[in-house]
Amino acid sequence: MEIRNKLRNPLIAVILILLIAIIAILATVGIWKFRSKPAERVIVQKEYLKSEQEPRDVCESPECITLAHQLLNWRDKNVDPCDNFYRASCGNYIEHNMVDGTRNTKKGRVVKRLIKEFLVQNHTSESKSEYTMKLLYQKCEALRNQTIFELTHDSTMKEVLNEILSLGPWPMIDKKWKASKFDLNAMLSNMAKLGHLDFGLFEVQLLHGKVLGVNVNYESVHNGEHKMHEIISAILTANNIIFNSTKIDKSITEVYEFYEELKKNNTRFDKLREFAPNIQFEKILKNLIHPQTGDWTKLKSKIEHGDKIFNRFNGNKDVKNETLSRILSNWLVLKFIENSYSTISWKASVAHDRACDDVVFHTLPRATLRAFVRNHFDRKNLKIVSEMLEETRKTYLEIIANTTWLSDEGKRRASLKMSTMKKLIGYPEEYDEEGKLDSTFGTLHVTESDSLYSIMKKIKRYRTELLMDFVAFELSLDPTRELMEVNAFYASYMNQMSIMIPFIDQPNMDPSFPAYAKYALTGNILGHEMGHSIDPAGIEWNEEGHYEKWMPKEDVKLYEERIQCLRDQYDNYDDPDFGKNLDSSRVINEIVADRHGIDATFHTYRRLNITNDPKMIGFEDVPSERMIYHVMALDYCAPRSVSTLEYTLQHTNHPTNSFRVNGIFSNLKSFAEAFNCPVGSPMNPEKKCELLVEK
Structure with missing residues (x-):
């Protein structure tokens, strides 16, 4: 009775009517939306029609x-x-x-970006080649920081000087130097031990086929006296060695004038034999091979005209002339420095302008190849x-x-x-075996405590040993070849097609x-x-x-x-x-x-x-x-x-x-x-x- 009375209230009646209207509207909208959705049977029909299309x-x-x-x-x-x-x-x-260039130009840049991305990734690896790549990159990048450069500069210059002195006495800074101290064959042998192939007086090169050549060529242009003076000054200053700039300049000029004179009278081995008749090529070149894994007998047989050259320089006359001895001794040191330009960070701008990904790319081509193949190929x-x-x-x-x-x-x-x-x-089939390519790094040992210069020095020696093995054992992967070029090559001297990865x-x-x-x-x-x-x-x-x-x-x-x-x-x-x-x-x-x-x-x-x-x-x-x-x-x-x-x-x-x-x-x-x-x-x-x- 009470409910009936409430319903007689006009206000409540209006509210109920509105509520019923709202429910009706919502129901109508719901039904309309439901009907507007694609029915399941339509989806089935679409799938059916799709299967009927060719x-x-x-x-x-x-x-x-x-x-x-x-x-x-x-x-x-x-x-x-x-x-x-x-x-x-x-x-x-x-x-x-x-991109300026072709599709392959663009591909080359993409490859470099991918390698750089790999280098900056912060993850550990048991791979020796990956560890070496990343360490080289990190050390290189670190030197671009001005503070780190200043903290490490002097110690690096001391490393460089120690290597120079390991060649032999250096008359440019040795006030007590005498011609009797000069031993040409010892200095050349010590350069070989460091992995150098350009000795100034002669150069060891890979020739046609898997053959080494010992060449005398004085036609190359040296890199300038000012740059050389700048590097030597940086080395001596960092080592607290007092020097006379005028005398340094005079010694550098004396070497380059001697070199220019040789260029005028370039008769290959005749001129060399005239002032250095007792170069012990065999003794020197033996130092290029790895002492445990190298094979000198096999390598010697692959040196073009090797016996003829060796026998031609079998005189007993050593270099005794004081002026000539001084010039030759300084020349070998200057040639060592020229060979090491890319590794010596003698000033901050050199370290800052160095493209570290390029350093890895060109210095460690096998490691770069391995990283690309494993991650992107x-x-x-x-x-x-x-x-x-x-x-x-x-x-x-x-x-x-x-x-x-x-x-x-x-x-x-x-x-x-x-x-x-x-x-x-791409690469020899035997390197497709897991760990095979990485195993070629067995003789390269770098550590966190190494400086960039030290790492680069070790890599130079390692690559020289690889080259000697390539020639001696007739291996298939040329260590001098850029393995990451977007290109293919035909080598007449090997009758071989090479297609890069x-x-x-x-x-x-x-x-x-x-x-x-x-x-x-x-x-x-x-x-x-x-x-x-x-x-x-x-x-x-x-x-x-x-x-x-x-x-x-x-x-x-x-x-x-x-x-x-x-x-x-x-x-x-x-x-x-x-x-x-x-x-x-x-x-x-x-x-x-x-x-x-x-x-x-x-x-x-x-x-x-x-x-x-x-x-x-x-x-x-x-x-x-x-x-x-x-x-x-x-x-x-x-x-x-x-x-x-x-x-x-x-x-x-x-x-x-x-x-x-x-x-x-x-x-x-x-x-x-x-x-x-x-x-x-x-x-x-x-x-x-x-x-x-x-x-």
Whole structure:
């Protein structure tokens, strides 16, 4: 009864009506939202419809998407490929890139960034090579701090002086120095013990093949008397040695005047023998090998003309002339300092300006290679590239066999050289074993207490021992080679192809790439480098890496006529940067290798007859034999050259990027067919330069 009375209250009735209305509105909205949601059956229907669609025959990996981006955005669609394929492919490159240079230039910088990131990471490792890399980097970076530089400067200069004095008495600072104290062979031996290869009087170098040369060459330019005076002053001041600046300058000048006099009368060993007839080369060079693991007998046999040189300096006459003794003693010390410029931080600006990641990169190439491979490299690429090389080799052998102008003997020798060519894909296969590459650091011992100078000194000695072992035991990994270049090399003196790890990584190689992209990017370089084995220089080195003009004379004459066509083409090429002012004399070997390489690349891809190659996004309707040229051109896209014509002609060993596309491609019948270029158009001239492959 009480509730009924309350309901008769008008205010309560209004509230109830409003409440019922709100509930009704909320219910209506809820029903509307529910009905507006995709029903589960729709999702099932979508999945069903998706399964009914034909799969896209398009490469959609991130790597392929990046490649498609470059193909689509670097090109200039307003240019007819038959008029100027370089501009058609690369006309808008500069709008999408901040890097001066090509894709490989950018890759080189990326590799350095990745290594630097690894160096700054704060984590411990049991790897000796990683420990050495990081310690070297940390010590180098620490010296860029002014406070640390000042705290360690004097102790480092004392290390340097101790090493100088370990060579022998130094007349520049020894007031009691006498000629009787001078022992030329002892000083040279002590330099060898420190790992030095440039002794001032002579130099030890890696020559063709795995052969050492002992060379006398006084043509190099010394680095300036002022710089040398500055370093010596810093060393002596830090060691509290009182010195007369005028006398130091006089001694430095005396050495360099003697050196300049030698340059005027440079008769190689004759002049050296005249004033130093008793250089005990064998005794000196033995100190370059590791005392436990080195093998002098094997190394000695690999020194070019070793016995002849050693016997030539077997006189009993020592250097006794006081002036000459003083000059030679000072010269060896100055040469030691010159050899150590990169390691001596004699002033703060030297330490501050030092790029520490570059120091690691170039000083420890094997350790850098190991770090990159372990952290950033897809090892599947090694097998892919090795197989591509073998397929390209087969194509070359077919091309040589089908060439009409080569004689039977010419074909036999060219085929022999190509079939026996050795290959180094990234690094020797034995180093793929876990810990193998790291084991090569077994003789290098660095500690936290070492200064940067001390670490660099130890690395110099370690690298010299590696070089001696490389020659003596005929090892496969050249310690003088930059292992992290984005490049590939052919060495005539070894008849060997070497493809560096960064080159067979992104952007040149990825397992997901269509075959035409793999051959256009990596395969073309393989073909190019293999082509060097039969370029004008390559035909003077035989299959064993020995100097021999193996191509029959009548074949050479015919070959030179064909090469002359390429010379004329380059000399008359209207380059967008340099006009018709190019000179083929310095670049002809590269032009010939380009011409051979592109023939081998295209014919290899065509011979494989791949029918299921996926397409690239944006090029779904473009035939593969056209795509191979689109992709190939990307490697030569670059901003316009800022070098002068004079510099280019004197210092560049490669043809211009524009010619490597327009000039080389215009000789290809396959290119003209792929793009339907009319006969007589710039990219399909009536006259084409042919080498081994003919129409």
